[in-house]
Amino acid sequence: xxxxxxxxxxxxxxxxxxxxxxxxxxxxxxxxxxxxxxxxxxxxxxxxxxxxxxxxxxxxxxxxxxxxxxxxxxxxxxxxxxxxxxxxxxx
Numbered sequence: 001x002x003x004x005x006x007x008x009x010x011x012x013x014x015x016x017x018x019x020x021x022x023x024x025x026x027x028x029x030x031x032x033x034x035x036x037x038x039x040x041x042x043x044x045x046x047x048x049x050x051x052x053x054x055x056x057x058x059x060x061x062x063x064x065x066x067x068x069x070x071x072x073x074x075x076x077x078x079x080x081x082x083x084x085x086x087x088x089x090x091x
Contacts, residue, residue: 003040003074007067011046014066018085019047025079039076046080047088056082 001009004024011020023043044063051059059082064071071078083091 003070004042006070006074007042007044010066011044011063014062015046015048015050017046017048019045019083019088021045039073041077041079042075043079044081045083047083047085049085051082051084 004022007022008020011017011022021044024040025043026040028041046063050062054062060080063080063082064078067075067078
């Protein structure tokens with residue numbers, strides 16, 4: 001299973017997203033020290049009702065916790081956009 005597939009599986013199981021988009025941006029970072037170690041760069045947009053009432057920092061911590069074990073290894077950099085369904089609809 002690729003790192004992108006692992007991210008998708010973990011986030012889907014934990015957050016039951018209304019919308020989930022994962023972009024592997026690793027190719028744009030070729031030559032970057034983190035890329036040399038095999039760690040990928042990913043951009044994640046995650047829309048979940050689980051984020052209701054949570055400030056952005058808490059949302060991001062929840063995602064990082066779910067991806068624990070991948071950060072600093074398979075994932076070198078992770079960009080996050082976390083939204084509630086209402087925020088997603090009104091944007």
